[in-house]
Amino acid sequence: MMSENKNNINRRHFLKDxxxxxxxxxxxxxxxxxxxxxxxxxxxxxxxxxxxxxxxNCATYCVLEDSxxxxxxxxxxxxxxxxxxxxxxxxxxxxxxxxxxELCPTGALKxxxxxxxxxxxxxxxxxxxxxxxxxxxxxxxxxxxxxLQVRHDRCLNCNECSIAAACPSQAYKRVPANExxxxxxMDHA
Amino acid sequence: MIRIGYIxxxxxxxxxxxxxxxxxxxxxxxxxxxxxEFPSTTTPHPQQDIYEYMDTVVLLAAxxxxxxxxxxxxxxxxxFILMVFSLLYFGFWRKGCVCPIGATQNxxxxxxxxxxxxxxxxxxxxxxxxxxxxxxxxxxxxxxxPLGAIQDLVLLRPVSxxxxxxxxxxxxxxxxxxxxxxxAATGSAxxxxxxxxxxxxxxxxxxxxxxxxxxxxxxxxxFIGRPYCRFICPYGILLRQLSRLSKWRVTITPDECVQCxxxxxxxxxxxxxxxxxxxxxxxxxxxxKRLAILLVLLPIxxxxxGWSGSGLRKVTSRMHPTVRLAERIYLEDTGKVEDTTDAxxxxxxxxxxxxxxYREALNIRANFGLGGWFFGGFVGLMIGLKxxxxxxxxxxxxxxxxxxxxxxxxxxxxxCPMEHxxxxxxxxxxx
Numbered sequence: 178m179m180s181e182n183k184n185n186i187n188r189r190h191f192l193k194d195x196x197x198x199x200x201x202x203x204x205x206x207x208x209x210x211x212x213x214x215x216x217x218x219x220x221x222x223x224x225x226x227x228x229x230x231x232x233x234n235c236a237t238y239c240v241l242e243d244s245x246x247x248x249x250x251x252x253x254x255x256x257x258x259x260x261x262x263x264x265x266x267x268x269x270x271x272x273x274x275x276x277x278x279e280l281c282p283t284g285a286l287k288x289x290x291x292x293x294x295x296x297x298x299x300x301x302x303x304x305x306x307x308x309x310x311x312x313x314x315x316x317x318x319x320x321x322x323x324x325l326q327v328r329h330d331r332c333l334n335c336n337e338c339s340i341a342a343a344c345p346s347q348a349y350k351r352v353p354a355n356e357x358x359x360x361x362x363m364d365h366a
Numbered sequence: 367m368i369r370i371g372y373i374x375x376x377x378x379x380x381x382x383x384x385x386x387x388x389x390x391x392x393x394x395x396x397x398x399x400x401x402x403e404f405p406s407t408t409t410p411h412p413q414q415d416i417y418e419y420m421d422t423v424v425l426l427a428a429x430x431x432x433x434x435x436x437x438x439x440x441x442x443x444x445x446f447i448l449m450v451f452s453l454l455y456f457g458f459w460r461k462g463c464v465c466p467i468g469a470t471q472n473x474x475x476x477x478x479x480x481x482x483x484x485x486x487x488x489x490x491x492x493x494x495x496x497x498x499x500x501x502x503x504x505x506x507x508x509x510x511x512p513l514g515a516i517q518d519l520v521l522l523r524p525v526s527x528x529x530x531x532x533x534x535x536x537x538x539x540x541x542x543x544x545x546x547x548x549x550a551a552t553g554s555a556x557x558x559x560x561x562x563x564x565x566x567x568x569x570x571x572x573x574x575x576x577x578x579x580x581x582x583x584x585x586x587x588x589f590i591g592r593p594y595c596r597f598i599c600p601y602g603i604l605l606r607q608l609s610r611l612s613k614w615r616v617t618i619t620p621d622e623c624v625q626c627x628x629x630x631x632x633x634x635x636x637x638x639x640x641x642x643x644x645x646x647x648x649x650x651x652x653x654x655k656r657l658a659i660l661l662v663l664l665p666i667x668x669x670x671x672g673w674s675g676s677g678l679r680k681v682t683s684r685m686h687p688t689v690r691l692a693e694r695i696y697l698e699d700t701g702k703v704e705d706t707t708d709a710x711x712x713x714x715x716x717x718x719x720x721x722x723x724y725r726e727a728l729n730i731r732a733n734f735g736l737g738g739w740f741f742g743g744f745v746g747l748m749i750g751l752k753x754x755x756x757x758x759x760x761x762x763x764x765x766x767x768x769x770x771x772x773x774x775x776x777x778x779x780x781x782c783p784m785e786h787x788x789x790x791x792x793x794x795x796x797x
Binding site: 201204207211212215220228234242249253332334337 | 392393394399410412413463468469471472476482486493496497555556569613715
């Protein structure tokens, strides 16, 4: 009776040790698998500006109070127009720089005179909320030099980006962290 | 001047009314005379690398310290201090991301999507607590997990949950784990991150619905210890199963149990197993019969649940944005709905073929059909195993901490008179 009992326990222990070792080996195997796939670079979230439709979700869905998405300006593409459709309300008449005629709800898009008849347009990131109103205006009527990008000095790089989940055009991508921006290029066509 | 501007815009609109999204040179960049230089667009870099390595090191250190405190030092106060540190560091400072619970999904996605590679820190966050669970039990839950810590802090009036209810509610965690794996594997969504109830507190910001869920859970946590950990946490399921096998584990008494029953009600998580009397003769026969029936029923249950899981693919696949889009486009094209959405407008602007979209959506739905079998089968297996464990009688002679459900919080240590004897002995040795 006694010996049988002892045997029983031993068998149970043996089985348990076996399962334990299998689990450990499994974890080690998983670690090895992940290691084999490991890229040196981590990924971060970014918007593909050619897919983005400037719907306005970036301003509201970010987990940050002040969205990590901001409008950026690629100056080489900009037409430096006097009447900028990214800057002015479409019905602004006369199109002067009165606050009520500006498209930007926070006054983040700044206009600086360069030389007649050209104006430089800059984004004040502290004010920009990423709503994309100027982006829409610039893309539909202008050169499209204004577009939205995730700014990585602000982005928390959440495991699942809440804006990406709400993006209607699936413009969010994981991009390598050493090339974290998808800036528009000059169109030579 | 103004008029000319309007005319130019008018022409531009007429010429390019297609509204294509690419950068068009409607207005050629000016040639400046005054030597103007184009400012460059700033591209501030992410500053994560150092932090991620630091997180991994802190995680490893916290896990090691927690194991020492739980198994050797046996001090609830020290565990508590480490827990508060983890809450502040992993929770409020590092904003609760990345955490091992969510990392599960990254691991799953990397297995199913070959182009996706898991960052080093995420891999360590997933693996380290599991390895520690194999050796020392659920020390991660005890003092390292910020989600556990925030609930543990507000536990003021613990109420015990009857074991049948606890066991039943825990089924939800299995379903949640299976669903999270299904959605991560199909590349649809990271469910665990989306419905992380406490991350909104860590960031002091977040989605209102999730904030409401989080607040409710915190209010419940005042009375019922760690509801998220016990009934919801999908990673906790993995830790549970591994800690069943752990090499070392929490023991209530440092010495021999004297059956004083003082520790009986000390555990707010219902993890203390009472000594069991032997199985009554009448019950024995019935239990045997029930076990036999359940063992036969198990495969049927698995197949039935798998079949329903697969049958739900129409619903489950809606978690994938492409399927949602395809359904919407179909409704619009067949005239079943009048209006449009941002998503459908965006799709039409790309000029892609609807047929290609439908094909892609059907592919994804087929994946959900296959995944549904695994999802349902797993849930069925878990329900079956739960029923089977009811029919198994474990013999225990002492009060023990349940291997799977013990969160190693250390509350029971001080209830044991043998522990006081041990502490006095060490004190005397010091004097």
